[in-house]
Amino acid sequence: xxxxxxxxxxxxxxxxxxxxxxxxxxxxxxxxxxxxxxxxxxxxxxxxxxxxxxxxxxxxxxxxxxxxxxxxxxxxxxxxxxxxxxxxxxxxxxxxxxxxxxxxxxxxxxxxxxxxxxxxxxxxxxxxxxxxxxxxxxxxxxxxxxxxxxxxxxxxxxxxxxxxxxxxxxxxxxxxxxxxxxxxxxxxxxxxxxxxxxxxxxxxxxxxxxxxxxxxxxxxxxxxxxxxxxxxxxxxxxxxxxxxxxxxxxxxxxxxxxxxxxxxxxxxxxxxxxxxxxx
Amino acid sequence: xxxxxxxxxxxxxxxxxxxxxxxxxxxxxxxxxxxxxxxxxxxxxxxxxxxxxxxxxxxxxxxxxxxxxxxxxxxxxxxxxxxxxxxxxxxxxxxxxxxxxxxxxxxxxxxxxxxxxxxxxxxxxxxxxxxxxxxxxxxxxxxxxxxxxxxxxxxxxxxxxxxxxxxxxxxxxxxxxxxxxxxxxxxxxxxxxxxxxxxxxxxxxxxxxxxxxxxxxxxxxxxxxxxxxxxxxxxxxxxxxxxxxxxxxxxxxxxxxxxxxxxxxxxxxxxxxxxxxxxxxxxxxxxxxxxxxxxxxxxxxxxxxxxxxxxxxxxxxxx
Numbered sequence: 001x002x003x004x005x006x007x008x009x010x011x012x013x014x015x016x017x018x019x020x021x022x023x024x025x026x027x028x029x030x031x032x033x034x035x036x037x038x039x040x041x042x043x044x045x046x047x048x049x050x051x052x053x054x055x056x057x058x059x060x061x062x063x064x065x066x067x068x069x070x071x072x073x074x075x076x077x078x079x080x081x082x083x084x085x086x087x088x089x090x091x092x093x094x095x096x097x098x099x100x101x102x103x104x105x106x107x108x109x110x111x112x113x114x115x116x117x118x119x120x121x122x123x124x125x126x127x128x129x130x131x132x133x134x135x136x137x138x139x140x141x142x143x144x145x146x147x148x149x150x151x152x153x154x155x156x157x158x159x160x161x162x163x164x165x166x167x168x169x170x171x172x173x174x175x176x177x178x179x180x181x182x183x184x185x186x187x188x189x190x191x192x193x194x195x196x197x198x199x200x201x202x203x204x205x206x207x208x209x210x211x212x213x214x215x216x217x218x219x220x221x222x223x224x225x226x227x228x229x230x231x232x233x234x235x236x237x238x239x240x241x242x243x244x245x246x247x248x249x250x251x252x253x254x255x256x257x258x259x260x261x262x263x264x265x266x267x268x269x270x271x272x273x274x275x276x277x278x279x
Numbered sequence: 280x281x282x283x284x285x286x287x288x289x290x291x292x293x294x295x296x297x298x299x300x301x302x303x304x305x306x307x308x309x310x311x312x313x314x315x316x317x318x319x320x321x322x323x324x325x326x327x328x329x330x331x332x333x334x335x336x337x338x339x340x341x342x343x344x345x346x347x348x349x350x351x352x353x354x355x356x357x358x359x360x361x362x363x364x365x366x367x368x369x370x371x372x373x374x375x376x377x378x379x380x381x382x383x384x385x386x387x388x389x390x391x392x393x394x395x396x397x398x399x400x401x402x403x404x405x406x407x408x409x410x411x412x413x414x415x416x417x418x419x420x421x422x423x424x425x426x427x428x429x430x431x432x433x434x435x436x437x438x439x440x441x442x443x444x445x446x447x448x449x450x451x452x453x454x455x456x457x458x459x460x461x462x463x464x465x466x467x468x469x470x471x472x473x474x475x476x477x478x479x480x481x482x483x484x485x486x487x488x489x490x491x492x493x494x495x496x497x498x499x500x501x502x503x504x505x506x507x508x509x510x511x512x513x514x515x516x517x518x519x520x521x522x523x524x525x526x527x528x529x530x531x532x533x534x535x536x537x538x539x540x541x542x543x544x545x546x547x548x549x550x551x552x553x554x555x556x557x558x559x560x561x562x563x564x565x566x567x568x569x570x571x572x573x574x575x576x577x578x579x580x581x582x583x584x585x586x587x588x589x590x591x592x593x594x595x596x597x598x
Contacts, residue, residue, distance in 0.1 A: 050442035096325035129336035211422035
């Protein structure tokens with residue numbers, strides 16, 4: 001590419017790029033390292049030690065943190081909520097996306113524009129009335145309150161609609177000539193061909209649900225109903241000075257997101273690339 | 280869009296209206312019963328959820344913002360535009376606006392610069408590219424609560440930042456107790472969290488750029504810096520627009536990070552609009568006022584986005 005330049009200069013450029021990227025890596029990674037190191041220290045050490053790498057290994061901190069607050073209950077709540085929201089998105093978004101991608105019906109264009117416009121409206125505008133509805137339904141402190149209002153989302157509908165549109169219509173036509181119903185072609189042809197898109201949506205939805213804060217904060221008041229993020233923020237208030245326990249709790253709350261990310265990194269990045277570019 | 284499909288009868292458009300004896304045949308949209316029924320079946324579940332918990336609340340919020348509803352009473356006393364008038368004279372609201380604008384400007388600027396820089400560094404082949412991309416993305420998948428907790432501890436007087444400064448012989452300030460330092464920390468935390476996201480956006484945009492232009496410029500003797508300024512950055516304008524809008528929406532909607540890092544303090548120094556709304560509505564029980572704040576925020580975001588659209592000309596990309 002840079003055939004005209006002396007190789008020495010090229011090597012220098014590559015070295016420079018690495019140097020800057022490594023400095024950035026430090027900026028990004030140090031908070032995670034610090035979290036890990038602190039989670040293994042005694043409480044006294046958290047106030048005196050300045051080492052970034054662990055110097056003591058008090059793994060029992062994790063046990064103590066989990067005993068100090070009902071973290072296992074929070075964890076279960078978060079898992080149930082995330083599972084419900086992911087399942088809801090995969091089913092409800094997919095059905096709606098198929099209608100927008102393939103079917104002809106009255107008010108299709110205007111309806112889609114209304115949904116797009118709703119995507120632009122900040123959560124803040126809708127959150128108070130939505131909260132009032134959930135309160136009226138008696139869903140405060142329940143899985144229903146955490147899950148049902150978020151069973152469908154516009155982002156997923158757009159993502160899947162774009163993907164469905166790339167599947168050749170001839171495949172469906174052929175199946176329909178062979179006597180397969182519209183619903184049959186959806187489940188037997190479109191869904192199996194769309195696994196990459198479903199995987200991307202599932203990851204996005206999981207990360208959204210697992211990390212979500214404001215809505216669960218509003219609709220949960222008891223430890224029995226709280227999700228992990230709400231439990232963590234309450235933990236800050238209660239054990240604000242026990243940094244080692246706090247970091248142990250924070251780390252355990254972060255692990256699921258990081259694991260999901262490491263396993264599905266490609267699908268995630270691909271999803272951002274495609275939806276980002278479409279806008 | 281709907282008319283083109285049904286009107287695709289060859290030749291029918293070419294006959295002038297007056298040349299025909301009968302009334303001009305406007306293409307009439309005919310729907311297949313089976314398709315409409317299937318669509319209804321497929322759309323109902325999602326539209327029910329979105330209708331009840333997103334679309335209806337938008338309308339309902341417009342109404343609530345005109346009342347002095349406390350969130351519990353069945354009656355919502357109508358007060359007209361009082362909430363909006365009160366907002367115009369509320370010193371805390373003006374403080375929140377200032378804080379949010381400064382925060383938003385900082386986040387936008389730093390997001391563009393850092394995202395573009397990382398993307399440019401990762402655009403050409405480099406050993407460890409996948410590793411860097413993965414690492415830079417880690418904060419984006421971490422929850423705001425976890426991120427803010429760690430930053431809060433690092434900036435604590437007993438935390439890492441001041442320990443390092445202490446070793447260098449410098450006395451560090453109490454970061455989160457000074458309103459400007461706290462706002463700076465919040466800005467940096469937000470940029471840190473979204474760095475990987477912005478870098479991936481710029482990276483995809485860079486990889487979609489036409490290679491020919493760069494080769495031609497290089498043949499003409501343009502240096503790297505010239506190519507960057509004259510070609511890369513202008514061609515990336517649409518993505519920059521997207522990144523800025525994204526950053527704006529993030530900062531005008533910010534809540535989680537602030538709630539955990541500073542709780543809006545010290546003395547309102549980081550009380551962004553989202554935090555103010557939460558406090559008025561859910562702490563003080565003034566749902567009407569809280570909703571009015573939310574609506575004004577919405578208008579600000581839309582307004583700034585439109586101005587940006589006009590100024591950068593991002594709408595003219597497809598030309």
